[in-house]
Amino acid sequence: MIDSITQISSLSPTRNLKELVETSSSLNGTLAPGENAGMNFASVLGGMATDTMNSLKFAEVKSFEGIQGKANTREVVDAVLQAQQSLNTAIALRDKIVNAYLEVTKMSI
Template identity: 40%
Template sequence: MIDQLLSVSTRNALSKLSETVNPASMPGAASPAVATGQPSFDSVLSQVTGKLQNAEAVSLKSMTGDVPTRDVVNAVMDAEKSLQTAIAIRDKIVQAYLEISRMPI
């Protein structure tokens, strides 16, 4: 189920974006995420994927009665919050890309 969220087209789009905009390939330039000490979008996505997988595992364990309902709700809400954050970041990236593409040369 989680793998469906990161479909092949999304992975291809992200890899093309990282190939197109690769600050490490520019001489003397460091990655903005590395320079500011902030996590990259890739690491944020991997964290979101981990939280979604955890929520799914906790939900499945709750069906057998191994996990209390409160833990299931907490895991699902945490995963939803992380997913909404990743979606907001993605939307900002797309918005910035579209803004740059509309700039006259």
């Protein structure tokens, strides 16, 4: 794991936000209201869900490699902890979305 770290920003839990900021800053504001800007809330959530699933699958593979003796303990622990962090983030995001939905449904019209 230490060898794969090339920048200090790779340790940040917001490392994927750099792409979002670059994409949103490249928009010049010439879109009409309701026009698709190429990145929407659903695509961001879908990408995060895909990244979480990939992290969980990678941890599972590393766990099996550790059992077979093909991976050292450090690699297995790092993969499992990354998967745990991704899953906790996904669960927290889900809870926030559900709470926001419930608040909206409580509003009177």
